[in-house]
Amino acid sequence: MRHGSYRFVASFLAIPLALYVVFVISPFVQAFYYSLTDWTGISPKFEFVGFQNFKDLANDAIFKASIGHNLILLVGVPILTIVFALVFAYLLNVGGKANSAGVHGVRGNGFYKLAFFLPQVLSVPVIAVIWATVMTSTDNGLLNSVTKKIGLGTSQYLASPKIALYCVLWVMVWGSVGFYLVLFNAAMSGIPKDIFEAAIIDGAGRLSTFFRITLPLLWDTIQTAWVYLAILALDAYALVAVMTAGPGGPDNSTYVMGLAIADNGFQYGRAGYASAMGVVLFFLTLIIAAVMLRATRRERIEY
Amino acid sequence: MTLQIDVEGRTQESAGGPEAVGDKGAFSPVNVFSHAVLIGWSILVLVPFGWALIASLKSTGEIFGDNPWALPEKLLWENFANAWDKGVGDYLLNSVVVVAGGVFGTMLFGSMVAYVLARYEFPGNRIIYYLFAAGMMFPTFLAIVPLFFVVKGFGMVSTYQGLILVYIAYSLPFTVFFMHSFFRTLPTSIAEAALVDGAGHATTFFRVMLPMAKPGLLSVGIFNVLGQFNQFVLPSFLSPEKPVLSQGIATLLGSQRYDNDWGTLFAALTIAMVPVIVVYLIFYRQVQAGLTGATLK
Numbered sequence: 273m274r275h276g277s278y279r280f281v282a283s284f285l286a287i288p289l290a291l292y293v294v295f296v297i298s299p300f301v302q303a304f305y306y307s308l309t310d311w312t313g314i315s316p317k318f319e320f321v322g323f324q325n326f327k328d329l330a331n332d333a334i335f336k337a338s339i340g341h342n343l344i345l346l347v348g349v350p351i352l353t354i355v356f357a358l359v360f361a362y363l364l365n366v367g368g369k370a371n372s373a374g375v376h377g378v379r380g381n382g383f384y385k386l387a388f389f390l391p392q393v394l395s396v397p398v399i400a401v402i403w404a405t406v407m408t409s410t411d412n413g414l415l416n417s418v419t420k421k422i423g424l425g426t427s428q429y430l431a432s433p434k435i436a437l438y439c440v441l442w443v444m445v446w447g448s449v450g451f452y453l454v455l456f457n458a459a460m461s462g463i464p465k466d467i468f469e470a471a472i473i474d475g476a477g478r479l480s481t482f483f484r485i486t487l488p489l490l491w492d493t494i495q496t497a498w499v500y501l502a503i504l505a506l507d508a509y510a511l512v513a514v515m516t517a518g519p520g521g522p523d524n525s526t527y528v529m530g531l532a533i534a535d536n537g538f539q540y541g542r543a544g545y546a547s548a549m550g551v552v553l554f555f556l557t558l559i560i561a562a563v564m565l566r567a568t569r570r571e572r573i574e575y
Numbered sequence: 576m577t578l579q580i581d582v583e584g585r586t587q588e589s590a591g592g593p594e595a596v597g598d599k600g601a602f603s604p605v606n607v608f609s610h611a612v613l614i615g616w617s618i619l620v621l622v623p624f625g626w627a628l629i630a631s632l633k634s635t636g637e638i639f640g641d642n643p644w645a646l647p648e649k650l651l652w653e654n655f656a657n658a659w660d661k662g663v664g665d666y667l668l669n670s671v672v673v674v675a676g677g678v679f680g681t682m683l684f685g686s687m688v689a690y691v692l693a694r695y696e697f698p699g700n701r702i703i704y705y706l707f708a709a710g711m712m713f714p715t716f717l718a719i720v721p722l723f724f725v726v727k728g729f730g731m732v733s734t735y736q737g738l739i740l741v742y743i744a745y746s747l748p749f750t751v752f753f754m755h756s757f758f759r760t761l762p763t764s765i766a767e768a769a770l771v772d773g774a775g776h777a778t779t780f781f782r783v784m785l786p787m788a789k790p791g792l793l794s795v796g797i798f799n800v801l802g803q804f805n806q807f808v809l810p811s812f813l814s815p816e817k818p819v820l821s822q823g824i825a826t827l828l829g830s831q832r833y834d835n836d837w838g839t840l841f842a843a844l845t846i847a848m849v850p851v852i853v854v855y856l857i858f859y860r861q862v863q864a865g866l867t868g869a870t871l872k
Contacts, residue, residue, distance in 0.1 A: 277695060280776035284691045288684035288747060289703065295744035296710055299718035299725055306721060313720065360616065363609040378609050386859055387617045390624070393855045393862060395805030395821040398847055401828045401840065402627045405638075414626060414643045446619070454863050478605065507714060510807045514825045517832065530716050530808075537720035538812065550717035557714055 303554075306547035313543030325548035335549065338527045339556075342506050345441055345528075346560065350501035352445045354494060357452035360388065362486060364453075365460050366478050385457065388450035400514035403443045404430060430516050433525040440511055440526055444504065452497050459493040460486060495568045502560050506553065509534065529553050624848070631655070631841035638837045654842035658827075663843045666823035672735055673810075673819060674803045677742035681799050682792060684743060685750030686758075690780055692751070693758035694766070704755070710748030719812055726813050733816035741813060742803050750795050753865070757791035758784065794865035797858045801851060820847045 311318035329335055365377050406414045407429035416426040430436045471481050509530025513519045520527040537546030630638045633647040692704050731737030769779040807821045824847050831840045
């Protein structure tokens with residue numbers, strides 16, 4: 273290490289690290305601390321109450337319901353998104369005209385990737401507003417006008433406690449598929465072509481190529497996708513807050529943990545209690561990430 | 576070929592049929608099926624956006640009238656003027672100021688940290704790297720309540736500088752992570768030559784390394800522009816009095832439930848959507864590369 277470089281390193285790290293510690297790390301640590309207090313967020317005085325907040329949480333029906341809603345999203349969003357994205361990515365890669373030289377990608381590959389990815393670059397409120405109006409419950413809503421025409425009748429969508437959450441789930445999947453399609457596509461094109469060609473010469477069809485070659489070689493990427501989608505599903509705040517009236521939907525049917533934290537922390541003056549919810553959310557995230565990584569662990573394939 | 580669609584589909588599953596057949600140029604059923612599925616999803620993605628764009632020129636009656644698919648009878652450009660008057664102009668200005676400051680700071684500080692971590696050995700290097708990397712994984716909501724009080728403590732709630740500093744802090748993990756791997760791929764010889772020639776460490780960074788890192792800076796820069804422009808959760812809580820565009824849109828939807836002036840809402844939506852779509856269409860390769868690049872590593 274040359275003379276003077278320690279000073280250089282310190283000067284480059286000082287400001288960014290300070291910002292990061294003050295605005296990211298310290299609130300994160302404080303959340304754990306406040307979760308053990310009865311802080312209102314308004315008065316500077318508060319007392320330690322030990323695990324009282326967590327005991328209260330265990331009896332908080334709305335919070336428990338919100339965890340349930342997040343869990344439904346947690347199961348539905350990753351499965352649907354990954355299946356759709358994988359199918360589309362595979363079609364993009366092998367759906368082209370076939371000839372003796374092997375399989376080809378479809379024409380218009382670039383257009384599809386461009387179009388599918390679009391929802392990813394727009395803000396959640398924009399998407400939420402569009403879908404909230406598409407799913408308007410009147411007979412003349414856009415979606416209802418379609419379902420009426422094809423004989424499915426009309427639905428209440430976001431106004432119906434039974435299906436509102438699934439409408440939100442759909443919008444999450446709809447918005448995420450493009451990103452994971454591009455991700456899987458990038459991973460698929462990283463697989464050497466000769467592996468596919470060898471398999472085809474050996475007589476493997478497209479389906480068996482998919483299950484025997486593509487899927488195993490993509491496993492690492494799928495695993496990463498799963499964890500990111502799980503984090504997305506545990507949040508869902510922005511979509512629910514904008515899309516469903518209340519917010520939280522009819523009979524709180526779309527109430528999620530993020531909403532509970534926002535309401536308690538900023539509306540009801542229960543900052544300590546909201547922090548405890550944040551801690552629960554953190555451990556849920558951690559547990560889910562760990563479980564996913566462990567459950568989907570396979571032997572790593574090198575190529 | 577044409578009458579064999581079903582049979583061929585099955586053959587492929589079981590024995591891997593037509594790949595072996597030299598049918599260059601002919602449409603195979605797989606090809607037709609692929610296009611049908613992919614076009615179907617494209618429609619599902621694009622129609623809602625197209626409909627929203629057209630609705631920005633319609634009256635409320637037309638948007639939710641007997642035929643919501645109809646084109647507007649008269650183009651109501653005044654929807655845009657109304658939206659602007661309802662505060663969209665201010666929201667847009669707030670967004671632009673905060674994103675300009677936020678992205679500049681993020682790129683500057685992010686590449687400084689990444690460069691030092693990627694190129695210099697010093698005690699604590701790994702710890703700092705993991706500290707930043709960990710930031711990509713944790714839920715913003717855990718910290719949102721204490722974060723509000725931190726910002727309030729600095730007297731920076733609903734101020735530009737408050738949002739800018741917070742945006743920088745929350746964009747650093749991804750930027751550092753991405754630029755770190757980028758600086759690692761750059762050749763060391765040029766930087767060493769500059770140092771031997773008597774340039775200081777900082778000069779070497781700003782004059783030599785940063786210009787060489789342009790492709791990486793572009794990818795992560797565009798990613799940050801889009802990400803910060805679309806930020807919703809942080810400004811909703813930290814800047815209630817000075818809403819940014821995405822926040823303003825959400826508020827407008829809330830008030831439409833009473834105002835019943837949907838054309839104006841869609842005009843506001845269009846103002847929020849179009850700049851993002853334009854940036855995306857120009858830079859979509861960098862956007863996709865930036866997003867997938869970091870996730871894959």
